[in-house]
Amino acid sequence: MAAVPPPSDEDEPDAVAFGIPALDDRLRRTDVDFPIRAEELVDELGNPDVPYDPSGRTISLSEAVDRSGRDRFETRRDFLNALHPVFEDARSSGGIRGWLERFIPL
Helix, strand or coil: CCCCCCCCHHHCCCCCCCCHHHHHHHHHCCCCCCCEEHHHHHHHHCCCEEECCCCCCEEEHHHHHHHHCCCEECCHHHHHHHHHHHHHHHHHHCHHHHHHHHHCCC
16 A cells, blocks of 8 residues: 655645735835835835735735835835834724624634
């Protein structure tokens, strides 16, 4: 009797990046120089919709930057740190599930 071969990596679904990792991935694929104004950064990145949770809900980069309250970012890390609470807030307050999670631990 033969042994079952191990599963192939091709059968595994790709990991879904969201929030800061998704934004950082996009940022690393561009030639953005810091320091940079918020408006210029959004233009450089093309104002993408950034997924902020594993189910694929998104927020536009311009809206996320607006919610950060910042108009300039000194470094890449400064930018990502400023947007982290924006994604966390969007994830925690998103939709019916977010509303339910505040009352019933899922």
